[in-house]
Amino acid sequence: MxxxxxxxxxxxxxxxxxxxxxxxxxxxxxxxxxxxxxxxxxxxxxxxxxxxxxxxxxxxxxxxxxxxxxxxxxxxxxxxxxxxxxxxxxxxxxxxxxxxxxxxxxxxxxxxxxxxxxxxxxxxxxxxxxxxxxxxxxxxxxxxxxxxxxxxxxxxxxxxxxxxxxxxxxxxxxxxxxxxxxxxxxxxxxxxxxxxxxxxxxxxxxxxxxxxxxxxxxxxxxxxxxxxxxxxxxxxxxxxxxxxxxxxxxxxxxxxxxxxxxxxxxxxxxxxxxxxxxxxxxxxxxxxxxxxxxxVHPFAWTAPPLAKLYDAHVPGWCHEPELLVRAECCIGDEAIWAAHREAKAALLDKVATLSGVRLDADTAMLGFARRMTAYKRPELLFSDLERLASIATNHRIQIVLAGKAHPRDEGGKRAIEQLHRHIRALSGRVRVVFLPNYDMALALLMVSGVDVWVNTPLRPLEASGTSGMKAALNGVPSLSVLDGWWVEGRIEGITGWAIGDDDGPGERDAESLYDKLERVVLPLYYENRAGWIAVMKGAIAKNGSVFNSHRxxxxxxxxxxxx
Known part of the structure; x- marks a missing residue:
């Protein structure tokens, strides 16, 4: 050979x-x-x-x-x-x-x-x-x-x-x-x-x-x-x-x-x-x-329900992913939503298998999965547990987490333990699940099955980040710090949303994250389905068509x- x-x-x-x-x-x-x-x-x-x-x-x-x-x-x-x-x-x-x-x-x-x-x-x-x-x-x-x-x-x-x-x-x-x-x-x-x-x-x-x-x-x-x-x-x-x-x-x-x-x-x-x-x-x-x-590779990182949809409406997309720019006009809202619901159901089944927790298909789901290390700031979403619980009282949310720490990264290991303490503290108020052994198969389920992809690195330490690109291919918008690829990919309210400003030390990032969730992201999800699907389509058309490994x-x- x-x-x-x-x-x-x-x-x-x-x-x-x-x-x-x-x-x-x-x-x-x-x-x-x-x-x-x-x-x-x-x-x-x-x-x-x-x-x-x-x-x-x-x-x-x-x-x-x-x-x-x-x-x-x-x-x-x-x-x-x-x-x-x-x-x-x-x-x-x-x-x-x-x-x-x-x-x-x-x-x-x-x-x-x-x-x-x-x-x-x-x-x-x-x-x-x-x-x-x-x-x-x-x-x-x-x-x-x-x-x-x-x-x-x-x-x-x-x-x-x-x-x-x-x-x-x-x-x-x-x-x-x-x-x-x-x-x-x-x-x-x-x-x-x-x-x-x-x-x-x-x-x-x-x-x-x-x-x-x-x-x-x-x-x-x-x-x-x-x-x-x-x-x-x-x-x-x-x-x-x-x-x-x-x-x-x-x-x-x-x-x-x-x-x-x-x-x-x-x-x-x-x-x-x-x-x-x-x-x-x-x-x-x-x-x-x-x-x-x-x-990211288009075919490898698009979940089957979305791939089937693209095959029907944007033929040739996986070889010429720039064709996904047509998603906004060529794919109907109900078709996009149905494909996403199918991908979400697959993730919910996996969560139940791995954790014994059955999450709700009708509740907004946030996803965070990265290598667990200090500069990725996995704790940022949990900086104020009372604020997070308050947001969940008005707008139901559930959170799925995953990630490994390098065996010699003691700080990363402590971060995983701290996340589990937050999970216990939020019990009965916000459902949060940490899935073990994050790998390629679990990553595909997560980037396609959650509703919002969260990324919280400390600027300017994120070189690129590709998990949000994978999410975009599946119509999942990002809520992310402006670093790495997201500086290029974020069109506010069109492909997703920014956490914090484009410069500065990031001291107000947690507050910005909570404000954006409470005032923009979750109201759009629950109160304006057509508006939400427009952002999903924006992520596909304006991010998925560009941030792929073919280009x-x-x-x-x-x-x-x-x-």
Whole structure:
């Protein structure tokens, strides 16, 4: 099967995580889901990509919650042989003075339109490796900094070597976040000048040539999101492979900053929303950071009732999602409402199954589901429980929550516990349910089944955010802080509503959230059905038609790949 993919030049898309399907636990959250949507759109559009990631045999983790809301992490293993085929190549990577062998699996992502994309999953679980080295590719984002650096060496260095060993012809390399930035060091070695051509004091590497080959997408303005490694650790792990003086020029004098290395070695750099690109240019002065706003895959993130509706009234929408702009005029109000009610019923059934709580189909439902961490501010909706209960007295509301905290994010875990305390405090006044083990399947049910999608990040720390884009595809409007993609997508009262202002520290965001709910959103929902459906249609026509991964991939093709 491999021979089908190596006959033409491809863009090598490197990502630490990628959401291929719900049963394959090679993703943790938004970054991986975005990577999966990238590959899905490349398959639909028949763009020549080859994706490189880690096999992550033990996955991220499966979440359960005790009665107090304490997160319990369970292994979430998957068996590669069920979904992928082994490839006939092995490459080596130098780690701690040892030769670590890397094998690979081929997963073929197949589009509903018939397109196919190769995904290479790197694997060190081999009998020829020492026991600790076999586990390097086991745990997504697991272990200490040493483990993470070994993983990133396998991804970056091993990934390049594997592609060439398999016979791929690579036109360019696209780094999805900085985890794979060590691939640039492997390319520097491949494009080093002959020793006789290097004058004393000059670098022996053809840096401009490597830069021409590399693209870099940065995804986070949060400092913790940028991997850093002390140089003594780098030397211990990578040894003589690293030209330390050159690396310090490219990646920072004090420590190896993977984002800095990717920035230094990429000709094309982009943020994932216009606002995020502005923030990134302030964070990384001297670099031209462009903006390609993220998108979500239309077919994957539209619930079946809505997809059936679009098929009937906007044929071709899932390949040309810009056609959804016709939703406002081509789809009747009753048809939209009936499709939404069907999606809502599916979510209500899932809530009952997971929690034992039966929510009401006729009550407005708010949804919030994100990675649980401090800057996402999951507690903002519950800042004033009495105010929230008062709003619910006049306008019935119910709330569905979900999300995982990183195993080492104690603040995120405490936030989940605090949410459960709020749930208990509101018992009998506002029905609130927290659903465990948020994954792709649960996400689709939530973004299509709730009535309003709530998002409350602390500005300007939301790089893009894609959950609201998924909701928009399903006719669910957002009530969100003006950050990330929502700065571009919000048309007040047309596609949804803003929380707070477009600038400032966000101190009044909770008050703004409550005011908007009480005075605008809920009265419209209960008292003006035609007005509410108009906003649903606005979300589809003006957000769903634009904020999709087909548009995103076409931008990457024209702006980054063809140059």
């Amino acid at each position: 491999l021979h089908r993919f190596v006959h033409q030049e491809r863009i090598a898309y490197f990502t630490m995580e990628v959401a291929l399907r719900n049963e394959i636990s090679t993703y943790s959250g938004g970054l991986g889901v975005l990577a999966g949507d990238t590959v899905r759109s490349a398959a639909d559009l028949e763009l020549p990509l080859v994706t490189v990631s880690l096999v992550s045999r033990q996955g991220y983790f499966r979440q359960s919650l005790d009665a107090e809301g304490r997160q319990i992490e369970h292994p979430d293993p998957w068996e590669p042989a069920r979904f992928a085929q082994p490839l006939p190549a092995k490459v080596s990577v130098p780690i701690e003075g040892r030769v670590v062998w890397v094998a690979a699996w081929l997963y073929v992502l197949e589009s509903h339109r018939g397109g196919r994309q190769p995904v290479i999953l790197l694997d060190t679980s081999l009998p020829e490796n020492a026991e600790p080295d076999r586990a390097i590719t086991d745990y997504l984002y697991g272990g200490d900094p040493t483990y993470r650096l070994k993983q990133e060496a396998v991804l970056g260095i091993g990934g390049v070597r594997m592609l060439y060993a398999l016979g791929f012809r690579v036109r360019q390399f696209h780094m999805n976040e900085g985890h794979s930035a060590l691939l640039t060091l492997e390319l520097l070695e491949r494009y080093a000048y002959p020793p006789e051509d290097v004058r004393p004091g000059e670098l022996r590497y053809d840096i401009p040539r490597v830069r021409e080959l590399c693209n870099f997408t940065t995804h986070t303005p949060v400092e913790a999101g940028h991997d850093r490694f002390p140089y003594d650790l780098v030397q211990r792990v990578l040894g003589d492979f690293v030209d330390l003086p050159t690396l310090k020029q490219l990646a920072g004098a004090g420590e190896l900053n993977m984002t800095q290395l990717a920035l230094s070695m990429s000709e094309y750099i982009n943020g994932v929303a216009k606002r995020h690109a502005e923030t990134s240019r302030r964070m990384f002065p001297g670099y031209q950071v462009r903006a390609v706003t993220n998108g 995103m991939m076409r931008r990457y093709a024209t702006d980054a790949y063809i140059r």
